[in-house]
Amino acid sequence: MHNEKNWAGNYVYNAAETYIPDRVDQVQEFVATRSRVKALGTRHSFNAVADTTASHISLRKLNRVIELDRTRHRVTVEAGIRYGELCGYLHANGYALHNLASLPHISVAGACATATHGSGDRNRNLAAAVHSLELVQGDGTTVAFTKEDSERPIEAAAVGLGALGVVVRMTLDVAPSFEMSQEVYENLPLTMLKDDFDAIFSSAYSVSLFTDWKRPSFNQVWLKHKGRAPDDGRVDFYGATRAGAKLHPVPGSGAEHCTEQQGVPGPWHERMPHFRMEFTPSAGEELQSEYFVSRGDAYAALCALEEMKDRIAPLLYISEVRTIAADELWMSPCYRQDSVAIHFTWKPNWDAVxxxxxxxxxKLAPFQARPHWGKLFTMQPGRLQSLYAKLPEFRRLMARCDPEGKFRNDFLDTYVMGK
Ligand SMILES: Cc1cc2nc3c(=O)[nH]c(=O)nc-3n(C[C@H](O)[C@H](O)[C@H](O)COP(=O)(O)OP(=O)(O)OC[C@H]3O[C@@H](n4cnc5c(N)ncnc54)[C@H](O)[C@@H]3O)c2cc1C
Structure with a gap:
């Protein structure tokens, strides 16, 4: 019996075996000959989304770049590649991804499967960059979903929750490489968001606000600018003051593992994530939850949480607030809705959390908040399902790609199938 844990160590998988193929034909054969299979990425999810009681398949050896198409500005990769590996390659070849999550150690396939996102008014979640993907279906055959195919549109499969099959190849849209610089400000009053929400979140390419909920303010504002930070000598940002030194988002933690700050310019992939690729986190010792609300509701939602800050603060390392642009992806929490994600990094005390x-x-129910697919939540399945307009179509697609239910697990049965 295997007892591999997820990255944070809060979840022990129930898989009876784990297979690590070298080639796609081995993936096909394995899937065809097993009764239940679940693809495992880099194990950064906090809940049971990646679990199975049968066979795990890890694509960690299928992590190569297959092709860079300089005419169409696309890169094709094997699905086990991690963002950190891909970013170095792209940058060396003059290209960039539009956005990244806080950590570069996460696999591209696993991140897209759960609608992982970064921040930015015009930045959609990471799966929105997927132009096409190829997956191994239940019978071992492969099938492609692309932006050009109305029968198998990429919007249906990009946030696939591991439910459609094992993704083996992905083609992502890329942009010309660019420089970024990062500035940090301290102590932004929450009330500033009432009238200046749009101005604050559009003041840089990517904006993150961090709070520990101890006061009605954000401890830190991280502004990630495309190019150089504005050279206007400002020391004040909507009442927040410029940080005098490099900071970690969690008060009191050393900043050596954070990406460069204080306006020092550098390549996009060394500024967009909060943490450096060279820093290899061994164990998480944290829990995470995150909820998406519509952008227009964000200030009211934050004020509602403020009312219970005394319950949140003792259990928390830090909260982060980010914006994500609307997309067309069926199972994305940002489907057709400009969104704000309110994130919680909790101390590892699950009973209390x-x-x-x-x-x-x-508190967030009046705002139709949707939980992150890869993080911890307690929402009732019926409630969660009512928040996804495209769920009936997604269920039909699951039945088409996986008539025997090979890729199902308890998580999908509970939260997607609803039984
Ligand atoms: C420290 C930390 C920081 C994070 N930062 C962010 C952040 O900034 N923004 C954000 O939105 N989220 C963030 N997350 C959450 C994380 O991005 C998601 O949980 C993501 O799914 C993890 O990817 P993974 O490769 O580890 O996938 P896993 O946890 O291994 O699997 C997740 C899902 O993907 C499926 N999957 C994986 N590979 C394949 C494949 N080849 N084919 C089909 N399905 C597949 C699995 O079956 C499962 O359903 C963070 C998590 C951690 C631990």
Whole structure:
């Protein structure tokens, strides 16, 4: 019996075996001959989305770049590649990805499967960059979904929750490489968001606000600028003051693992994530939850959470607030809705966090908050399902790609199938 854990160590997988293929034909053969299979990425999800009681398949050896198409500005990769590996290659070849998550150690396939996102008014979640993908279906055959195919549109499969098959290849849209610089400001009053939400979040390519909920303010504002930071000598940002030194988002933690700040320009992939690729986190010792609300509701949602800050603060390392542009991806929490994600990095005390999450979810219920697919939540399945307009179509697609239910697990049965 295997007992591999997820990255944070809060979840022990129940897989009876784990297979690590070298080639796509081995993936096909394995899938065809097993009764239940679940693809495992880099294990950064906090819940049971990647679990199975049968066979895990890890694509960690299928992590090569297959082709860079300089005419169409696309890169094709094997699905086991991690963002950090891909970014170095792209940058060396003059290209960039539009956006990245906070950590570069996450696999491209796993991140897209759960609608992982970064921040930015015009930046959609990472799966929105997927132009096409190829997956191994239940019978071992491969099938492609692309932006050009109305029968198999990429919008249906890019956020696939591991439910459609094992993704083996992905083609991503890329942009010309660019420089970025990062500035950090301290102590932004929450009330500033009431009138200046748009101005604050459009003041840089990517903006993150961090709070520990101890005061009605954000401890830090991270501004990631395309190119150089504005050279206007400002020391004040909507009441926040420029940080005098490099900072970690969690108060009191050393900043050596964070990407460069204080306006020092550098390549896009060394500024967009908060943490450096060279820093290899061994164990997480944290829990994470995150909820998406519509951008127009964000200030009211934050004020609602403020009312329960005394319940949140003792359990928390830090909260982060980011914006994500609307997309067309069926299972994305940002489907057709410009969104704001309110994230919680909790201390590793699941009993206490499990008690507080229903209260967080109750506070956010008037705003139709949707939980991140890869993080911890306590929402009832019926409620979650009611928040996804495209769920009936996605279920039909699951039945088409996987008539025997080979890729199903308890998580999908509970939250997607609803039984
Ligand atoms: C420290 C940390 C920081 C994070 N930062 C962010 C952030 O900034 N923004 C954000 O949105 N999220 C963030 N996350 C969440 C994370 O991005 C998601 O949980 C993501 O799914 C993890 O990818 P993974 O490769 O580890 O996938 P896993 O956890 O291994 O799997 C997740 C899902 O992807 C499926 N999957 C994986 N590979 C394949 C494949 N080849 N074919 C089909 N399905 C596949 C699995 O079956 C499963 O359903 C963070 C998590 C951690 C631990």
């Amino acid at each position: 499990r008690d507080v999450l229903p209260i967080v979810e109750e």
